[in-house]
Amino acid sequence: MVSKKKSAVTHTAITADVAVIGAGASGCMAAVSAAMAGADVLLIEANDKICRKIYATGNGRCNLMNLFMSKECYHTGGGEDLSPFFARFSVQDHMAFWESRGIRLHDRQGYVYPRTDQASTIAEAFEKILRGLSVKIVTGERVNAIDCRVPGMEGFAAQDRHTLFKIETAAGNRYTARKVILAGGGMAGPQYGCGGDMYGFAVQSGHTVRKPLPALVQLFSDDKALKAASGVRCGAKVTLYCGKEALCADSGEVQMTEKGISGIPVFQISAAAAKALEAGEQVLAEIDFLPELPEEEWEREVERRLQEDRNCMLSVFFLGLVNRKILDLVLRKRGLQAEKKATGLNDADLAGILADLRALRIKITGTGNFAQAQVTSGGVPLSETDEELQSRRTPGLYMAGEMLDVDGLCGGYNLQWAMTSGWIAGKGAAK
Template sequence: MRTGSDTWSRLKCYGKERAGHMRLYRIGTGCMRRREIGIIGGGASGLMAAISAAQADSSGSCKITVLEKKDRVGKKLLATGNGKCNLTNLSFSVENPQQYYRSQNPEALSGLFAQFGVQDTLKQFRRMGMLVMDRNSYVYPLSQQAATVLDTLRFTLEEQETEVVTDCAVEKITVSQKGRDTEFLVRAGGEDWLFGKLILACGSIAGEKNADFGGYALAKALGHTILKPLPALVQLRCAGSFWKGLAGVRCDARIQLLISGRGTKESYEEQGELQLTDYGISGIPVFQLSRFAAAALDAGRQVKATIDFLPGFRDNEALWQELVEEKCTSCRQRSMEVLFGGLVNKKIIQTAVKLCGLSMGDRAERKNLPAIRKVFALLRSFEVQVTDTNPFANAQVCAGGVPLTEVDGHLESRICPGLYLAGELLDADGRCGGYNLQWAWTTGYIAGKDAVLSLGKPAGQRKKGKRE
């Protein structure tokens, strides 16, 4: 660590030297104050942590620094919600978070969302000057541009004079104990930084072309367990030589995921717009199921997906059987194209007919009746073997990370006092629909606020439910 009296570190605001925003800090134990918060990661949770910390600092004397390895903060935010940024969901219920999130320790979720939930998120963004709209409970910025969310966060950081240093990858964190206090020496971007409290908000490797497990490695080096990260909210690759003929089809469907092996069986169901690709299945209902498929495949279990291309008949099987008999009667001696025409997308019909040993030009006659009934059954129960998920680069989030049992109700580490964890580094991943960003806002807010309120107080000295 540099300690010379002439050693200075010039901090960059959003990677640029901006007039009026450049501040100089002397680096060294005699000049770097302990009342400084370090945040590693400039994604959604890290930016919210910085804003929350500044808001909790009633004296305005706490210096907050965000270290971001990329050339700018919040890059992933710009891609969320197809560029519109679905930032939360009004359907969420704090009483039953397990309906929306998956974790090995789901019992911890309610307490966190009770501290900062959906309505708190809406109030926070309104306070920062951003208006929102909701579409079927999905909340977006009124502009329907993800850039608006990022700009709102950035402008708030500037107003709070929070220092953001980009192109600043963390190389090493050294923890030193002074009595009951902890200090964190962070080597990043060729500089040494000394923090009294440190928040890890590095995100996951989801969406990254080059898998970088750096955030997990930092948490592990500080004593934490890492539950193996796996792709979640991702496409599923399936066996079969017919997928190229189905590529590009979008349709409403019900998908049932069947998992077997290791002496147990499980099933999960979702319905929505299914997308067929040249390698398998995609779309929101597949994303919702993909977490379970990824975990099962990683454990060496068998995974099958059964697709119902006509889910509207699910609750009226009698009507479906009546339709089948009517079709077989009225279309007698007519081609398969006529017999099955209009039921589902033509590409699906062509594939099903071929798989049942028929061709589109074959006639609906007695000898073909068994195969015809197989086609009807296949449209309701199209079973495929899931062989893999797409890689991390295609995933929206990751499952796994630091167990929630290793942080307390304020997200402070139970293993390394003074260290906080937020966002995707923690073992909680949500469904599609704004839930993962809500997790980022919730954990970032709690960690940032508590890190400031705990400054100067020994670890564990707090009132029930909140800092003194």
């Protein structure tokens, strides 16, 4: 852990100018940028190989970045403006970084991937670039303590005026460095080596941590009616409500499950849901199963349906609007079955069912866990770092990537943040 306590250990040998903890996207980029700026860099990774999580990104294709950028694509706990960071290492800089090294990219409606459509390309390219820059790579060693020594402390050479970090790993090895970059990720994807270790180091060096919560993850509900639609994938718009307030919305392919809802639109609203649930709020997801229908057209459709012959089952009366299982779900929530005759229902009942197809409300009771989440919401507030992502509490300590309280939408935004923050922290630490 990062502690400023006095110890009997005398630090003499400097293993590296800059030690980077964690060889994910942000750590590799930080190591590259520090080495390019002339620093002697040590990169320490707990896994047996670097970039373990990168291999899993974008369903194995690695959605590296997105050509559409706006401030709405990111959440920060303190509402901080990320544009100064992206001005220093933009999407274009990121693309140029890879293309200038022979890694061709291609985009699908703004979502950018390596031309090979293989995430392994990025992982292998990082390895090649790091070795080319003579970065010392240590794998299979989990850092379990960082001792920060500031000038004037016992055991500190009189002529030294800079902070010195002593790093210990679970393997029993010790390293020293003038600067440390914490780049060990958040808590999402513990199966890739991220267990939240960085928060402990940050706290012990004077930082706070906003509660880490899973994001880009499915939402759970205890609504028993959901079972009726389990397995359906359909185009829909999902709006998240906290009490009466609509917090956010997204459209696309929604996946219905027995225990809740999933799919990209659900992922996009999941960080807000996790925060609202954490705050003890009532959270509802309102699903529009016909989002493409303009209001006027829908009104005509409702009018027409209400004039139709009702001497048929409800499944026939509502035929052709939505997947039959979605109709079953809507009916089940009203205590009805598709086999019931429409004659038994009045205009208000039938209009109510049609309205539900456009705005079905499901109570959200939880989110998937960190092993299911793609990213962590929460972490060390950006306000506790300077514009180079150096700690305002412990000089010489830098932070990058998911451990900071920044999370992006699904679509390449999180890797872009990891690369941008890694680049900036590496450059700053190399000074």
